Amino acid sequence: MASSSKTEQKKMLILKSSEEEEFEIEESIAVQSGTIKNMVEDDFTLIPLPNVDTETLIKIIKYMKKHGEKTKSNEKDIEEFDKEFVKKSFTELKELVLAANYLHITSLIDLLCQAFADRIKNKSVKAIREIFGIPNDFTPEEEAEVYEQHKWAHEEGKEHIDHSAY
């Protein structure tokens, strides 16, 4: 069992990014991260996070601080914060989701994945490739086959198929 401080002072932790920068944060807030929580239970106060760079860590700390203050009255406020939080570039979102995954912050993972999903919705195949920088690795035959199979999903700019056309 972790030895919790019995003093009135809130216990602080130090999070260290991959670039060796240190950030102080209240333990009660930091434990929103499952990974950090585990380490705290084993009496660590300096938590090295070699998987998370400084920029990303700053954003994550911001998220945890906001969500650490969650009460019944400020739900709308937090919703607004979340909306703004995901207004970032794909690269930033990608870094964040990797970090959130490693840090095991479930609510943040869900928020980011939903943001990804929202951006992919209704996009054409070409657009998705461009957004994610994914090269087309199908052979021409494969591509034709795959397109045939998924034709129903592509057609009419994602509109429904009107059977009265038959």
Next chain:
Amino acid sequence: MGVKKVEEEEEENRARGKRLKCTFNMEKQQEGGAKEEHDYGEGEIDDDYEQFIGEDDDSDEDDEHDNDDEEIGDNIGVPCSQPVGFFYPLTTPSSIVVSDALDPDLPVIYVNTVFEISTGYRADEVLGRNCRFLQFRDPRAQRRHPLVDPVVVSEIRRCLEEGVDFQGELLNFRKDGTPLVNRLRLAPIHSDDGTVTHIIGIQMFSEAKIDLNTVSYPVFKETCQPHCEEFSEYSIKSGNLLHCQHREICGILQLSDEVLAHNILSRLTPRDVASIGSVCRRIRQLTKNEHVRKMVCQNAWGADVTGVLEHMTKKLAWGRLARELTTLEAVCWKKLTVRGAVEPSRCNFSACAAGNRLVLFGGEGVNMQPMDDTFVLNLDAANPEWRRVSVKSSPPGRWGHTLSCLNGSWLVVFGGCGRQGLLNDVFVLDLDAKQPTWKEVSGGTPPLPRSWHSSCTMEGSKLVVSGGCTDAGVLLSDTYLLDLTNDKPTWREIPTTWAPPSRLGHSLSAYGKTKILMFGGLAKSGHLRLRSGESYTIDLEDERPQWRQLECGAFTGVGSQNAVVPPPRLDHVAVTMPCGRIIIFGGSIAGLHSPSQLFLLDPSEEKPLWRTLNVPGQPPKFAWGHSTCVVGGTRVLVLGGHTGEEWILNELYELCLASKQDSEA
């Protein structure tokens, strides 16, 4: 007993350097290979230990035990007569540790010889300590070695707190620092009154193939790799012990399959998922996964809907189903003939499906007599036939009532015209009960008695009723809800500032979990009553739910005929598809329109448009709402043709929305 006594005991024993010899049967088995009954062997039994271990715990597997014997094996209630081989091969010796659960630090009170040999620690060196010392590489270490997976440790802690079994693998160390893999199982042991008094740990140690020098600190689970790797039992790099995970990592997005598939793809609509499968090979592979496809359907349509679909259809291919329900490419009419008879013959009955069974209740017989019998048609049977359900008691006979299905196999009847006028009572029936019986539900202050109202079920157990016609012939426009999940269900009116014009014979279709679409009916229009073709919607999840009219246009696609909206009608069929779109057809239609023309609407669109649907196969001549049932989410069964005065209930017309998976790939 109490903790103090335990402490004293331990002190003494540690000082004396006592060793406890195992008298468990299972050890005997390991050594001898055969189970020996009532032979507990000889060994030193420490009377002191015996005392504080506690009362005899009668565990199930103890039947070979002589309960009068005060051996330690008995007292702890360990399934001694059961070979250890039930979770480990009989030939491999197991290490056993017993800890005192009444002490918050769970000190070890017993270890067996195998433990001593495997770990290199003598019993007297470990008694009284928490067994976490095994996670330290050095006997003098203060905390566990970084290679020990903190997630597993956390899981152990959780299981101990919750008093449940734990099974898993953990990195441990011998006294000399050699790394071991500990296949560990922990189980709580209870005393008679249910308190957990001990924890028994059974370990299988084996050599750990890791290089302690290549590790960074602290250890983390690998999330990004430039190329795909297959992890079997170990992740060699990090030394983490993964439980049989095959994790391929998408080098492109640098997100693991878990994150990609389960968290992102599953939030897309079935159409988007199918489309995104064309992006690259890796993603195509992910989208082909049936589990992912199921999650996609579940997220898009709701778990209730997918539950019904899974249950009903054998060998369901989610991807195919999602596609067919979106494109309606497999939609067709089929005709079924069934046996049995619904006699005496009647009209104005109400029918509904509970699972794969169609249920029919009441109706108007010869001489306008209200009927009160119940019939069931089991479509799962090889030769489905109508059978009367023998019930202990029936609701009063009626016609013009509604019969709706609730969760699983429950049905609910409301209102209608009975022998002595209009009714507003509620009766429920559990079709799966040994003796199905109609039971009245009192429900507090019920809505006005009525007939030809409309009803639907929300979230499996909430009955919503609206409109209809009163005794005085007045049309109603109210909306009432009865939550049948409560112990004492109470009718609750849904007050709205505005309601659609009062009507009867309209349809209520639940969609999007909490929303309702009202369509058509015979509605009040000034002094007149006219067939309506209007749509209205309400969301019951809103703080103050309000009805609002849905302005629906007609879809004008390339090459389609004139854009058409459904002609006004009443008593029509309205079916909500699993994907949330609504199909309308049949009913009593003004003008010379064919009742078999199908119309499709997606009420959740910003500007909903009616689409027409041409369906191959022979449609029924007529179709009425009260005699149409939806089975398994994808089959719409219209009961009977109607020639002259007679209802032919042995002829069913089935509108298949998707192909039956078990017959076509």
